[in-house]
Amino acid sequence: MPTPDRTSLDDIVQAGRDILETDGLSGLTMQAVANRVGVRAPSLYKRVRSRSDLLGLIAEATARELGESLEAVARDGAVHRSGAHPDPRREIIELARAFRVFAHAHPAGFHLIFAPGPDVTNPDLGLLAQASSRLMRVAAELAGTDNALDAARTLTAWASGFVSMELAGAFRLGGDIDRAYEFGSARLADALAATPSPRRRR
Amino acid sequence: MPTPDRTSLDDIVQAGRDILETDGLSGLTMQAVANRVGVRAPSLYKRVRSRSDLLGLIAEATARELGESLEAVARDGAVHRSGAHPDPRREIIELARAFRVFAHAHPAGFHLIFAPGPDVTNPDLGLLAQASSRLMRVAAELAGTDNALDAARTLTAWASGFVSMELAGAFRLGGDIDRAYEFGSARLADALAATPSPRRRR
DNA sequence: ACCTGAACACCGTTCAAGT
DNA sequence: ACCTGAACACCGTTCAAGT
Numbered sequence: 001m002p003t004p005d006r007t008s009l010d011d012i013v014q015a016g017r018d019i020l021e022t023d024g025l026s027g028l029t030m031q032a033v034a035n036r037v038g039v040r041a042p043s044l045y046k047r048v049r050s051r052s053d054l055l056g057l058i059a060e061a062t063a064r065e066l067g068e069s070l071e072a073v074a075r076d077g078a079v080h081r082s083g084a085h086p087d088p089r090r091e092i093i094e095l096a097r098a099f100r101v102f103a104h105a106h107p108a109g110f111h112l113i114f115a116p117g118p119d120v121t122n123p124d125l126g127l128l129a130q131a132s133s134r135l136m137r138v139a140a141e142l143a144g145t146d147n148a149l150d151a152a153r154t155l156t157a158w159a160s161g162f163v164s165m166e167l168a169g170a171f172r173l174g175g176d177i178d179r180a181y182e183f184g185s186a187r188l189a190d191a192l193a194a195t196p197s198p199r200r201r202r
Numbered sequence: 203m204p205t206p207d208r209t210s211l212d213d214i215v216q217a218g219r220d221i222l223e224t225d226g227l228s229g230l231t232m233q234a235v236a237n238r239v240g241v242r243a244p245s246l247y248k249r250v251r252s253r254s255d256l257l258g259l260i261a262e263a264t265a266r267e268l269g270e271s272l273e274a275v276a277r278d279g280a281v282h283r284s285g286a287h288p289d290p291r292r293e294i295i296e297l298a299r300a301f302r303v304f305a306h307a308h309p310a311g312f313h314l315i316f317a318p319g320p321d322v323t324n325p326d327l328g329l330l331a332q333a334s335s336r337l338m339r340v341a342a343e344l345a346g347t348d349n350a351l352d353a354a355r356t357l358t359a360w361a362s363g364f365v366s367m368e369l370a371g372a373f374r375l376g377g378d379i380d381r382a383y384e385f386g387s388a389r390l391a392d393a394l395a396a397t398p399s400p401r402r403r404r
Numbered sequence: 405a406c407c408t409g410a411a412c413a414c415c416g417t418t419c420a421a422g423t
Numbered sequence: 424a425c426c427t428g429a430a431c432a433c434c435g436t437t438c439a440a441g442t
Binding site for chain 2: 024025026111114115116117118119122147149150151153154156157158159160161162164165168169170171173174175179180183184187188190191192194195
């Protein structure tokens with residue numbers, strides 16, 4: 001006689017995300033997760049291969065949510081205000097703001113995506129691509145198709161590095177952190193727009 | 203009758219650094235460190251408050267070494283070739299290269315500095331400032347003293363974010379990673395040099 | 405004054421036994 | 424077919440006992 005399921009993979013991943021943000025990576029024990037979903041630790045291994053696997057699933061869910069946040073900005077922000085052909089410079093700046101807002105709302109999950117330890121199973125290939133599809137399009141508009149990939153990498157590197165350092169408490173020389181972030185996104189948008197290219201668009 | 207010392211704090215930190223690069227953060231156990239310095243694990247607690255404290259000391263030593271690498275570049279590179287007034291654009295690019303070379307040589311230590319988990323005691327305040335003193339000077343030359351701090355933060359955010367993502371295997375859309383890095387440093391150098399400022403130098 | 409074995413609390417994970 | 428207690432190997436850390 002089969003026992004009725006007392007939990008689910010989605011429950012487990014969501015419980016993991018909550019615990020991660022509340023108690024940090026070291027607080028995310030299999031016991032803690034099991035406790036929250038109302039089961040004993042060994043039962044988790046029916047749905048999850050290992051703790052490392054669970055961390056990968058958490059990173060994946062967080063990356064998906066980040067992607068949705070960025071898509072929403074692109075929809076409700078620049079496009080909506082100025083019609084079908086938004087200013088890519090402005091869009092970059094707004095995407096960067098949304099990226100940072102998301103990171104501040106899910107700092108531990110963010111860390112898991114952009115600075116995973118070696119014991120995190122890497123998330124699915126397609127997900128990051130999807131999360132950055134909007135960024136790639138803006139980068140192409142800004143820097144030309146030939147430089148789109150390099151430009152997108154420059155932007156994500158800057159944004160993720162800035163927020164990672166900020167969250168790690170690395171900016172200890174004073175100054176206004178918000179201002180530094182706005183400074184960076186504006187300078188980068190200008191720089192990429194001015195990119196020399198053999199076949200510039202427009 | 204006192205026992206002669208069988209190890210030292212420097213030995214312990216160096217052993218920790220070696221193990222960290224070889225076996226990763228999860229391989230860096232107190233037992234492994236004790237084994238390497240020829241002592242039992244409990245003895246480590248005579249010189250180190252905790253594993254977290256040891257991780258902080260390792261990060262500190264690595265940050266110091268990174269600072270020295272960057273200073274050496276500034277001495278032997280642009281300055282040497284073009285006399286007393288080197289081109290700050292070129293210096294930025296060379297500093298960025300040296301930063302990445304260091305990260306590739308000490309990937310785990312680099313990760314410990316720029317994306318530390320919550321269980322790492324943060325390194326001493328003065329050290330990061332010293333490690334980035336050269337960068338601050340170049341940033342001031344490039345973007346003007348008013349924007350020096352913002353410019354330096356933009357640069358370190360980009361460089362550390364780029365290398366972190368690279369080391370985490372995040373660049374999976376193909377393309378030439380070296381080229382993307384050179385693209386970024388060149389664009390950033392241009393962008394910061396073009397910074398509008400109320401009181402531009404030169 | 406440093407070093408050690410023994411012990412403690414706590415992990416992740418496995419597995420036979422239950423329903 | 425899922426759940427569980429018990430067990431295993433392995434952590435970080437403490438401490439009384441040795442020299």
